[in-house]
Amino acid sequence: MTRPLQAKLLILAVFALGATTGVVVKDVYDTRTRIAFSGEPDRGNRGAGPESFQRFEEFLDLDEEQRMRLNGILEASGERYRALRAETRPMYQDIREQSLAEIRAILTDEQAARYDEWVRRIEEFRGRGGRGGRGGDE
16 A cells, blocks of 8 residues: 555544544533533433333233223323422422522622523523423423
8 A cells, every 4th residue: 555545544534533523522512511401311312202102012012901001000190290390390490599599699790690691591492581490391
């Protein structure tokens, strides 16, 4: 193999490695940013979507009656979770508001203005659009 060809292959390999590293780093950054701003663990594509629920039923080899009963159980527990969330949300919101005020109190006017902008961006990212519950949650 000639030196010019080796040099070209080396440059190509370095470029490919750099592009691959960039994609991976961006994915890790996006994931960590989403987790940090949302305060929730990353669940990726694992969840209660129709596909995973169907796979769950197939894995257990449920008959039709069992599927219907399972569906009823999950719907009832989902209602209880939503009720609990509605009941506890104000407590979480009070703690959050208190923390925001305490942080703001230690800042200079200039820092407080930047802090308010930071909080606004996070709330916008989380779909809040302002203080209160998450948009689309209920």
